[in-house]
Amino acid sequence: MTTPFPTTRPARADARRNYDLLVTAAREAFAEHGTDTSLEEIARRAGVGIGTLYRRFPNRTALLEAVYVDEIQIVCRTAYGFADELGPFDALAAWLRSFVGYTVSKKSLAGELTVALGKDSEFFSVCKANVREAGELLLDAAKADGSVRQELELMDILRLVGGITMGRDMDPDQAHRLLDIVLAGLKP
Template sequence: MSELRSSIPLTCERPTRADAARNYDLLVRAAREAFTEHGASTSLEEIARRAGVGIGTLYRRFPTRTALLEAVYVEEIQSVCDQAYDFARDLPPYDALSAWLHAIARYANSKATLATELMDAIGKESEFFKACKVNMLDAAGLLFGNAEKAGVIRPNLQAMDVLRLTGSIHDTDPDQADRMIDIIVAGLRP
């Protein structure tokens, strides 16, 4: 997990002291929940209250709303990337790729507002988003490579094309999103 965090330039780095790391984790978890429930404009005071810390603690860890958005986004992207490696280890190549694309669609569907607000704050072409993209492409490369090697997907597919298509499924009913991913995955077959 630290691999992704170290490769993405964050406004605020994860602390190493135990109490500071605990507060960091509490704040990121509370922010993720609040952003999911009420959108990315949730008040920072509400997030601090949910985390059980004072507003001063929040501002020491995350001096700006953007810093907190980045931390939540990195945690989410890390989770999606970790799933790719878990699926590659635990499932046959086609099933691993399918499961991961479904996970990306669920992520995109639930976090579209967060990503949009963060892009508005720091820009789509920022070093932060470039590093996130590299990590996603590394994870995709593993799954696409395994599936291509096993002959279960068409050769020479561009992972980025499939990721963009998959990530574009947001603001959609979860059942419909799953059906749409099933169509995409079926189209990858040779």
Template sequence: MAPDPLPCTRPTRADAARNYDRLVTAARETFAEHGTDTSLEEIARRAGVGIGTLYRRFPNRTALLEAVYVDEIQSVVDRAYDFDKELGPFEALEAWLRSFVGYGLSKKSLSHELSLAIGRESPFFQACKISVQDAGNLLLDKAKAAGEVRPELELADVMRLVGGITHSPETPPEQAHRLLDIVLCGLRPAAQPVKG
């Protein structure tokens, strides 16, 4: 089953959709290179559009941050459904959690600035959270049904562990991936002792 779209509306008119995509791509790249406080003029220039075009689509920095965040979260959600089709139950969950850690390591400032602007409990963040939960539960439930994950686990347990890996700004990527390996081992059912 495909995910529901997240809460930013991409325009349907072809030229407006192209400009929207250019602006979101330029913003994502610029934020990654220079931080989320990069000037909107720089983003418009990089997208090859005028500042008026940027402001027509995104009336303020927060609206642009939301669009970039949704684009990134939609990618995380879509990967879950792709992995579900392509891989076995545990491998799909593992691949998704690895991609989630990669996303978390690269997007800390974006999420932080947006949560300051609109609040973590905003309807926007709640809609994103539900989409991620639906995707994660799909993979976790299939891994449980296959007997490849501890039956008592809930997605909130797994996401808290994974979120803890990427939460600290001092965590280097190589350590984050080692920590995820430990989490993945812990998701497996406990081995039953051999009776002799």
């Protein structure tokens, strides 16, 4: 990935450990109880004091940003892993399936950040650039081997995938069935 992410893990080992504990605890708490989970609860789950949380994340938005970036980094790393392990179409399809799973589970996180930062913020621009870079790698490989239609553009595919996950009560199984329809449409 050539575009630097908007938040990074600290360099010192103890600070990095606390950062990772806090981001993991926040991700789990947000998944269980929503993004309005108290910061005190997140610090308790991470096994650190509230002062440690506030030293690294001065407010809720900073913590939400860190969780979001961590998730986007996973989405991007997954693309590169699939590119190394699978054939071009299978890599693209596997990545889009993981992307749907991620998007269905993270709507409230992205929604709250959009309210706090604005959808056109530099933060989201950088995250989108990284996702596009990872997705273009997969799409270009699938185009090169002829397993997808040549006229396809990544943003069109991502908008279709985003549309699948926009339903308020979208069931993950239904989202994946709809994605299967989209994937069939990508083939020549």
